[in-house]
Amino acid sequence: MLSTKKKPRRTHAAPLRPTQGSGVVPDHPPNAVELRNVSVTYGTTTALAGLDLVVACGETVALLGPSGSGKSTALKAIAGFEQPSGGRILLDGEDVTGTSPAQRGIGVVVQSYALFPHMRIDANVAYGLKARKLPKAQIAARVKLMLEMVGMEDHAHKLPRQLSGGQQQRVAIARALAIKPRVLLLDEPLSALDASLRAEMLIELQALRVELPEIAMVYVTHDQSEALTLADRIAVMRNARLEEIGTAAQLYDRPASAFTAKFLGGASLLPAVSTTVVSGAGTLASVMVGAHRMRAVAPFALFPGDRAKVAVRPHAWQVLPGSPEISASTVNSLPGRVESVQWRGAGHRLQVDLIGIAERVTVDVPALSPVPTPGDLVVLSADPAHVVLVPAGDTP
């Protein structure tokens, strides 16, 4: 277990070899990681196109996106596993583009753990310290400390294959942190674990985050709950590009694109046409969705006739028993027919086909509420504060 009892250790983030000039204290601590227009291409395919990204010291940024979105490539470029075909990579304000992984001093934790199978656990953790030719006593002390931090001190003399997946990932984290990295990169660290273990490890990673306040972390994942739990900011990636970056609350409540709305929180998107002039900045706009009038938060300026999309998250809908003759003037109410009902333990998830609009929406019915059955007519309504307009431009 990653202990939560210990006090944060200041020594963690201090690099073994200081990269700043001795005695020079800059006014602004430089960003731990900075990517400037970084591209990676393999032959004719572009894996990463012009990524700009800044991670401050002590900050956790999650790279979130579907597979093939370029998030892992971005991480490999930071680690030095891939050399970018364009752009610069800076660590602590120092240009490291073109240097080898060994010169960067970054901790890397990957999905497959990548432990050295022929070495015992303590030798795995000591590997980076031996490469730095530290005195033996110092290595032994540091290995012990790291193994205690991840609760693996009893397994020091085992081989990696004698451990479970979660235990192996703990060792991988200890090994990466043993070298006191300035930056810790995590590439889908929990994806190889089963669901209950994943939830447990997520809590431990959260505790670890508190223990290491000065380390910058870049966390690659396709799982939005991991990103929402751990990240200070989330960078949503799509098709080798950065779609949008912001705090979790920003992206969740005010997504700037249809893709983000759908990927982060699984919003349903409905085509809409503006009927009013709004200046943007979160004022309420009136739009027509099919023949129905809806009021929604407009983060951007709109004029009558402008097209946009209405994004509503599954839990924002309220389900009322429906009647076919619902009046079109009732604001934010859409008639529909229940297509399917899925029991998910904590509640039910409905797929509802809207009547008059050829769209299907996802609706979460909280536990203990009445649940319709497939084929029922319902009326869906949503509080305008939880209905957000996103640009119509690109449909995911």
Added chain:
Amino acid sequence: MLLHAKSTRLTVWGFLAVALLLLVGAPLLVTFMAAFAGSWNGVLPSNPTLGHLGGALAADNLSALIVSLQTALFASLLAVFLGTWAALCAASAPASSTVSKVSDAVFHLPAAVPSVVVGLGLLTAFSKPPLLLNGTVSIVILAQTLLVLAFSYSTVSAAARGADPLIPLAAASLGASRLRVLLTIRLPLLLPAIVAATGLALALCMGELGATVMVYPASWRTLPVTIFTLTDRGALFDASANTLVLIAVTVAVLAVIAKVKGRTTLR
């Protein structure tokens, strides 16, 4: 196999046993019997003797055995060294790249060419200065190296390609230099394959005749060449005794290798 009936399964196993007995068992058995035969005029040999075996282990023939062992050892180690080096290079390139396709083709070529052709080729290539190897020990070692290179390359490169590419990268990210990653991570992980390749190469070299008989100098006669010349002269019983010695030594060498291999995979 989808054979559920017990009788069908027995029949299939029976056929396999008969085929193996005829192809492998019979020649071995006859060799064994001939090695101890004083004469063989009837169905079975008569006048059993240890004379042939004694001759095979006498000073003259024993030197052929030592020559064989030395040649096989040098050639195998050289082939495994080169094969491992090439496999490491090829593994760092993507499997579909031109580099790995070319290296696959080049290293597999000697296996496709008959050994006699390899011998003839070496003889023609190295019979004139500045590279005059004809009549030296090195041309024998070179011929055997060339012939087993393909096997050692493919054994090691299969293991190298199957390895998790993130493991050496993780080692590098921990601050290890390229050389350190090679010596402490990449080679130790390939060690089982390297040992297996060495065993295979040794076994093949111990029995190599086709190319060796083309290039060997009179001072460096391997055991298979001795067996061939004895057979050619009609001294079948002596040839059989020498064959027994060759088999015993090869099996012993392979047993040692298997023991080493067991130790490397246990780690």
